[in-house]
Amino acid sequence: MTYTASRNQHELRSRVEAQLRRLKLPAEAELTDIVECVAHASGRRIVVEPVGDRDWENITGLVLLTADSAKILVRKSDPRWYQFHTVLHELSHVAFGHTGCTTLPIKHPGHEHARAGQTVLARGIATPDFEEDLDFNETGLVMEAEAEKLSQMLSRLVLRPRHGRDEAVFG
Numbered sequence: 001m002t003y004t005a006s007r008n009q010h011e012l013r014s015r016v017e018a019q020l021r022r023l024k025l026p027a028e029a030e031l032t033d034i035v036e037c038v039a040h041a042s043g044r045r046i047v048v049e050p051v052g053d054r055d056w057e058n059i060t061g062l063v064l065l066t067a068d069s070a071k072i073l074v075r076k077s078d079p080r081w082y083q084f085h086t087v088l089h090e091l092s093h094v095a096f097g098h099t100g101c102t103t104l105p106i107k108h109p110g111h112e113h114a115r116a117g118q119t120v121l122a123r124g125i126a127t128p129d130f131e132e133d134l135d136f137n138e139t140g141l142v143m144e145a146e147a148e149k150l151s152q153m154l155s156r157l158v159l160r161p162r163h164g165r166d167e168a169v170f171g
């Protein structure tokens with residue numbers, strides 16, 4: 001499957017929804033289910049690994065991609081919920097088949113984690129407001145917006161109240 005970036009907000013949304021359907025997540029999805037479903041859909045082995053934060057001032061997550069695997073590195077010192085979101089964000093890139101990286105400076109220490117033949121996707125701390133003013137000519141930004149949107153929808157699936165009665169508590 002060759003990737004082409006969404007051309008407008010409408011296309012972005014429908015692509016995110018298509019990805020969600022393609023993943024065929026179980027009704028009561030946990031993070032491990034999502035990892036498994038993305039691995040299955042993308043045909044890549046997926047490993048998630050928390051790493052130390054030395055030199056990681058500006059990035060909070062990385063994906064090292066090869067043809068058949070994706071290794072997701074998350075910053076150990078970040079709060080759990082943030083690591084969780086970072087993993088969902090990086091998994092979303094993998095689901096979309098995004099390659100290349102625009103947010104990682106060439107000389108960033110993140111590259112030390114990369115080996116020959118791997119593509120690096122990095123998650124920066126500053127996330128532009130993708131809902132508005134997205135320049136659809138900037139493929140890198142569109143990829144970020146796609147990943148961010150899908151990860152938001154995934155986290156809603158995982159974090160939603162498990163029982164009708166829990167839901168009732170929130171009115």
Ligand SMILES: [Zn+2]
Binds near residue numbers: 089
């Ligand atoms: Zn990203």
